[in-house]
Amino acid sequence: MQEKLYFPGNIYKKKFLGGINMDKSKKIDEEITSVWSFPNRGEWSTHSGDYRGNFAPQVARNVILKYSKKDDLILDPMCGGGTSLIEAKLLKRHSLGFDINPKAVRITKEKLNFNDKCRFHPKVRVGDVRYLDDIENKSIDLIITHPPYLDIIKYSKGEIKGDLSNISNLNVFIKRFSQGIKELFRVLKGNSYCAILIGDTRKGGHYVPLSYYVMEKFLKNGFVMKEDIIKIQHNCNSSSYWKKKVKQYNFHLIMHEHLFVFRKPKTNENLDRIKYSHFNEI
Numbered sequence: 001m002q003e004k005l006y007f008p009g010n011i012y013k014k015k016f017l018g019g020i021n022m023d024k025s026k027k028i029d030e031e032i033t034s035v036w037s038f039p040n041r042g043e044w045s046t047h048s049g050d051y052r053g054n055f056a057p058q059v060a061r062n063v064i065l066k067y068s069k070k071d072d073l074i075l076d077p078m079c080g081g082g083t084s085l086i087e088a089k090l091l092k093r094h095s096l097g098f099d100i101n102p103k104a105v106r107i108t109k110e111k112l113n114f115n116d117k118c119r120f121h122p123k124v125r126v127g128d129v130r131y132l133d134d135i136e137n138k139s140i141d142l143i144i145t146h147p148p149y150l151d152i153i154k155y156s157k158g159e160i161k162g163d164l165s166n167i168s169n170l171n172v173f174i175k176r177f178s179q180g181i182k183e184l185f186r187v188l189k190g191n192s193y194c195a196i197l198i199g200d201t202r203k204g205g206h207y208v209p210l211s212y213y214v215m216e217k218f219l220k221n222g223f224v225m226k227e228d229i230i231k232i233q234h235n236c237n238s239s240s241y242w243k244k245k246v247k248q249y250n251f252h253l254i255m256h257e258h259l260f261v262f263r264k265p266k267t268n269e270n271l272d273r274i275k276y277s278h279f280n281e282i
């Protein structure tokens with residue numbers, strides 16, 4: 001049976017100790033189309049918008065409820081401010097979170113500092129998505145993650161080796177992140193899902209379809225595509241400054257990201273129905 005999307009009240013502020021406070025009055029509908037828009041980001045529990053570029057908790061919640069079940073093990077290898085791990089804990093899934101930046105790990109740990117005795121308390125540490133050495137093959141039930149979009153937001157100032165947010169060159173970014181994609185494929189169980197939110201950018205007056213380059217690497221590394229969900233961005237600046245620039249330079253402000261949901265096929269699965277024969281010929 002489909003789980004309901006219950007949005008818990010602010011358990012952190014209420015210091016609710018006797019378990020996870022699921023405030024059923026805040027029930028909202030599950031997303032059923034391929035366009036998601038959350039003009040008001042969820043602020044329940046310890047969520048807040050203060051980690052730059054973090055995704056709305058509604059994104060993590062919808063993915064977790066659709067592609068995992070209670071007691072599953074979820075991985076976010078670029079966890080940032082911990083949005084997906086907070087949701088995993090609230091929804092009674094086990095979870096692992098890594099980030100290459102110790103500051104992100106510290107912030108995440110602080111945000112997870114509620115209901116400490118809960119057996120779903122996530123394990124979080126500094127780590128690189130490209131080297132998930134201590135995670136066994138085929139041990140993860142769901143991956144949900146959100147890489148930097150090239151160097152649009154720099155999460156460090158160049159002092160952290162391996163920080164993808166310091167790479168401005170598209171080819172270098174794709175090459176490095178591909179190592180991570182291989183690791184994601186290795187650790188995920190067969191017939192399980194990997195959801196990744198990624199956006200595009202502009203350079204030299206042209207559109208850089210970063211998301212599509214990333215998607216191609218997932219497909220070439222063995223994943224198959226389950227969904228391409230368009231997520232509307234609400235933090236875009238439509239001030240008079242940008243309106244003027246749009247007219248002056250004749251372009252459109254990017255107002256969407258892609259939430260790609262990939263599936264790792266089962267061993268020996270017949271993929272004839274879903275693999276496109278022309279893909280390898282390109």
Ligand SMILES: C[S@@+](CC[C@H](N)C(=O)[O-])C[C@H]1O[C@@H](n2cnc3c(N)ncnc32)[C@H](O)[C@@H]1O
Pocket residue numbers: 051052053054055056077078079080081082083084098099100101104127128129130145146147148155162163164165
């Ligand atoms: C867009 S943020 C993630 C935000 C997160 N979804 C949230 O809601 O808070 C991307 C994160 O990737 C991290 N990162 C960059 N390169 C990484 C790498 N090689 N391995 C792991 N994390 C990395 C950055 O430090 C940053 O925190």
